Amino acid sequence: MDSARDSAGERAWSVEDHLADILAAVHPLEPIALQLPDAQGCVLVEDVTAPVSLPPFDNSSMDGYAVRTADVAGATDEFPAVLSVVGDVAAGAGPLPEVGPGCTARIMTGAALPPGAQAVIPVEWTDGGTGSGVATTMRPAGEGPDGSSGEVRVYRPAGDRAHVRARGSDVQAGDLVLEAGTVLGPPQIGLLAAIGRGRVRVRPRPRVVVLSTGSELVQPGEELGEGQIYDSNSFALTAAARDAGAIAYRVGAVTDDAQELRATIEDQLIRADLVVTTGGVSVGAYDVVKEALSSVGDADEEGGGVDFRKLAMQPGKPQGFGSIGPEHTPLLALPGNPVSSYVSFELFVRPAIRALMGLEEVHRPTVRAVLVTGEPLSSPAGRRQFLRGSYDADAGTVTPVGGAGSHLVAALAHADSLIVVPEEDTAVEPGAELDVILIG
Template sequence: VRARGSDVRAGDRALSAGTVLGPPQIALLAAVGRGTVKVRPRPRVVVMSTGSELVQPGESLADGQIFDSNSFALTAAARDAGALAYRVGAVADDAETLRSTIEDQLIRADLVVTTGGVSVGAYDVVKEALTSLGDPDEETGVAAGGGVEFRKLAMQPGKPQGFGTIGPDHTPLLALPGNPVSSYVSFELFVRPAIRTLMGLPEVHRPLTRAQLAAGKALGSPAGRRQFLRGKYDAETGTVTPVGGAGSHLVAALAHADALIVVPEDVTSVEPGTDVDVVLLG
């Protein structure tokens, strides 16, 4: 025999908006007699990489080919952010193939993420494919599927970026650069907040803290760009140590980092012992 109201009293707030519903929360809803509750479902995110040079891990590499790491990394990152993620195998550098692949995936996508083909190279077909998906109707002048805009952002890595909506339901799409570190940093800065906003969560960004740059060499950064360098954060000492170089292809350095060191646009050199902003990953 339990005392009436010893668990939840009449008039008490059982759960607040924005609460993620796990087993205990669902048990509480049932215990207070709520048969239904309004929720935001986990967004469905489709991830696809582009590039005729990409080969799936486990297959043999020929000259001029590399393994596709981006689609695996971004799919895992989307799941870590709370989404239901679907990975699509690498799409060749053909605008029509890419366009039809994206259109086929829209049926199960609340958000589409592409990686690669957004720069200015001869084989960067993502711009061509996605721009035409948003072309205006000849009679109405309105783009039935929205449209994707491409810009060069004042950041490193991750300068080329694309964003817009496609398809009849105006599904949002983010087009990220193809270099592995660039694509992951771009995901953390732009895609992860979008996913968590769709989920209705109050905290959409990674935690940001201040840390002292550990002893070693000074960090250089190009003028006019906000740089995000990989680092290892030590909470006990309040310091952060750079990991690897600034190259956007250095996946090994990224794998050993747990933070991003932020160097502002107007700073070209950071000496050891200087306090810097640090984005905490994981």
């Protein structure tokens, strides 16, 4: 196991070991069958084949006239083809009229090609049935001089299958259309509906409960008192959990009272696949998370309990991980400084959420980029530093945003990446190439 020692000589876990410990304990949720609207954002656990072709029949891609190609061959403005209109074909219409020699049927976009027809003439290539000029709208049926459907003049020829969408040109019946492991977004939901699937088997989106701790925390919109600050962590991490694919529940900030915190967490376990806390995990006199979680649920049973650690990283040195309650619900305890909290979420919580979803790739993409800065970056020895950055994909460069302080939430709001400074580097010169984690 890779580890180091901090300034006090205590063992410090590596980022890799802490994450490996988390992922080894977090298992994908059991599959369930869901209706399509409820399956959005979930991971498919079955291959899906199409029971029908798409489109299921030959249909028109234009408003116009369904014709035999021989009847319009050689048609020009001077010598148009004159055809008898035998009826209308709308999308979803019943019995289709037969298109015989010298005849045509008015047809709407998406309507089935009637028997006998070989192509569709756009209405713009005709007089629209008015008898003269070029029309851009179609004349209603039943307005011929004798009360029949009348005639239409066609001014341009069309080749075989012109403006016709062929049956199965999108999907053939029996085709594999979606593979297991696919995340179901709007296009995938639309495809499933198009082939007639009303339900699919998926891994459900994880339910993540997020809560902040600290008697100094006030909810946004309320008045700040002396020594108080607004609770931003629970809002940021709830949003981050939803962005990762979870169903997230934000709990109001809990005061520095171990009994209250313990009761709050126990109340939340009924709706949690994962619990995330922020604050109260370092060595301060009021770090109640350690005290509270030491006796939540089945801490003494096999696999239960929360382990609090120091990691060889900055920001985010104090971390906690374990399981609580009768179902051994995973819990990650993050530090309370806003940047420390968010960086910790990206490195540890987001992969855990993606693992619960059953995804094979749980990490953010990492690229190599050239550091653009006016002066060397300093970094503490033996600790991997994660700095906020602005990544330029075209130039292959990254520029630090703000300073290294773990309270600089404004800089975080303008960053789209994390610059990774290795443990062994205490100074990084401009122009150096570094790993960059893309979080934008």
